[in-house]
Amino acid sequence: MKMGELERLGAGDTRRVAVVGGGIAGLGTAWLLAQRDRVTLFEAGDYVGGHTNTVDVTLEGRTHPVDTGFLVFNRRTYPNLCALFALLGVEAVETEMSFGVSLAGPGLEWAGTNLDTVFAQRANLLRPAFLGMVRDIMRFNRETTRLAAAGGMPAISLGDYLELEGYGQAFCDWYLLPMAAAIWSCPTRTMLDYPLATFVQFCHNHGLLQVLDRPRWLTVEGGGRSYVRRMLGRLDDVRVGHPVLRVERDALGVRVHTRAGVERFDEVVFACHSDQTLAILGEGASEQERRILGAVRYQDNLAILHTDPALLPQRRKVWSAWNYLSGEGEPDDRPVSVSYLINRLQPLPFETPVVVSLNPFLEPDSERVIGRFHYAHPVFDQGAIDAQAALPAIQGNNRSWFAGAWTGYGFHEDGLKSAVAVAEAMGVEVPWRRGRVTAVEPALELAA
Numbered sequence: 001m002k003m004g005e006l007e008r009l010g011a012g013d014t015r016r017v018a019v020v021g022g023g024i025a026g027l028g029t030a031w032l033l034a035q036r037d038r039v040t041l042f043e044a045g046d047y048v049g050g051h052t053n054t055v056d057v058t059l060e061g062r063t064h065p066v067d068t069g070f071l072v073f074n075r076r077t078y079p080n081l082c083a084l085f086a087l088l089g090v091e092a093v094e095t096e097m098s099f100g101v102s103l104a105g106p107g108l109e110w111a112g113t114n115l116d117t118v119f120a121q122r123a124n125l126l127r128p129a130f131l132g133m134v135r136d137i138m139r140f141n142r143e144t145t146r147l148a149a150a151g152g153m154p155a156i157s158l159g160d161y162l163e164l165e166g167y168g169q170a171f172c173d174w175y176l177l178p179m180a181a182a183i184w185s186c187p188t189r190t191m192l193d194y195p196l197a198t199f200v201q202f203c204h205n206h207g208l209l210q211v212l213d214r215p216r217w218l219t220v221e222g223g224g225r226s227y228v229r230r231m232l233g234r235l236d237d238v239r240v241g242h243p244v245l246r247v248e249r250d251a252l253g254v255r256v257h258t259r260a261g262v263e264r265f266d267e268v269v270f271a272c273h274s275d276q277t278l279a280i281l282g283e284g285a286s287e288q289e290r291r292i293l294g295a296v297r298y299q300d301n302l303a304i305l306h307t308d309p310a311l312l313p314q315r316r317k318v319w320s321a322w323n324y325l326s327g328e329g330e331p332d333d334r335p336v337s338v339s340y341l342i343n344r345l346q347p348l349p350f351e352t353p354v355v356v357s358l359n360p361f362l363e364p365d366s367e368r369v370i371g372r373f374h375y376a377h378p379v380f381d382q383g384a385i386d387a388q389a390a391l392p393a394i395q396g397n398n399r400s401w402f403a404g405a406w407t408g409y410g411f412h413e414d415g416l417k418s419a420v421a422v423a424e425a426m427g428v429e430v431p432w433r434r435g436r437v438t439a440v441e442p443a444l445e446l447a448a
Contacts, residue, residue, distance in 0.1 A: 302359055
């Protein structure tokens with residue numbers, strides 16, 4: 001909708017808007033637009049929430065909600081999400097974000113919680129490569145902090161920078177790439193193509209390059225579905241299990257095709273993955289839309305909820321909130337294998353370890369498997385970064401808008417931030433902003 005059309009909309013006029021996708025971007029967009037518009041939210045799956053996927057787990061005679069995707073946030077780098085939660089009355093509790101590594105190949109385990117866990121495997125005290133990794137961690141944090149403060153970082157990939165600066169293989173394979181791959185839910189090799197400037201700025205924003213003054217992490221009390229249910233309370237027309245098959249656009253509006261038939265809308269917001277948007281538009285996609293939306297690739301990831309401790313480090317002292325694991329001879333282009341120890345991330349009333357394993361290299365005991373879930377995460381290579389920069393050129397064209405975590409760093413705050421941007425561009429006020437234009441930092445989360 002162009003500015004002239006916005007000016008012609010009177011205070012009592014409403015649009016009929018279709019929002020495609022019920023993740024944080026679609027739910028956030030629908031919730032904001034519903035202040036003045038008639039919104040229909042289409043969700044292809046059997047629940048609303050996307051990567052906010054809370055399930056009930058029964059163990060030891062108790063039942064408690066467990067999150068399998070979106071898990072944590074903080075007040076420093078999730079400003080929109082925190083403001084939304086405040087409006088909704090969503091409560092949060094403190095959690096931890098410890099990181100552990102367990103590699104079968106070199107037979108190495110360590111965790112970054114404290115000095116004792118760093119050297120939980122005492123033989124590492126006499127391992128030159130491990131001590132070199134520790135020195136490189138300090139050097140990387142120091143040098144990249146300086147680069148982030150100075151600005152003007154070289155336009156090269158993370159992999160090129162590591163090679164240019166002579167960082168050791170142990171630092172790359174035992175620390176940096178496992179950590180980065182765990183954050184972005186992608187193979188370690190993929191992280192080598194990540195633009196250096198984007199990677200360093202992200203780490204700087206989230207305090208990953210410093211020992212002190214790191215943000216305090218929080219998790220939603222009662223599970224992420226608590227906020228989803230509150231947001232759904234504002235929406236009158238939510239269609240779960242209704243995939244959008246095709247969208248046609250013309251001068252009169254938008255025609256949305258589902259298995260139930262065809263409906264006419266004034267505007268459409270695509271809050272699904274960019275490749276899904278292109279599939280829905282089909283031949284009706286413009287050349288610009290194909291170029292921009294098609295530049296973002298996705299990594300499919302399998303998440304298994306289980307109680308098998310075999311998918312955690314062998315040394316209990318190394319057990320962390322998130323644990324990077326690798327089997328013997330694992331290729332670096334294999335999907336990342338990370339086990340999230342939910343007992344460390346959420347206040348669960350269980351003694352039994354409750355684990356979400358992403359792409360486990362070892363199948364958990366089938367009798368201990370609670371559920372399996374499929375998620376897809378954007379891959380942020382240079383093509384994706386360029387597509388983000390070009391996105392404003394197609395926003396609002398042909399009565400179409402685009403939202404999603406793929407427009408930022410791929411995390412929960414990014415999805416909500418994109419919803420805020422679309423709502424404001426469509427002339428709807430965001431309650432916690434009240435006309436202010438502020439810079440919003442990207443967010444960090446687990447498996448989402």
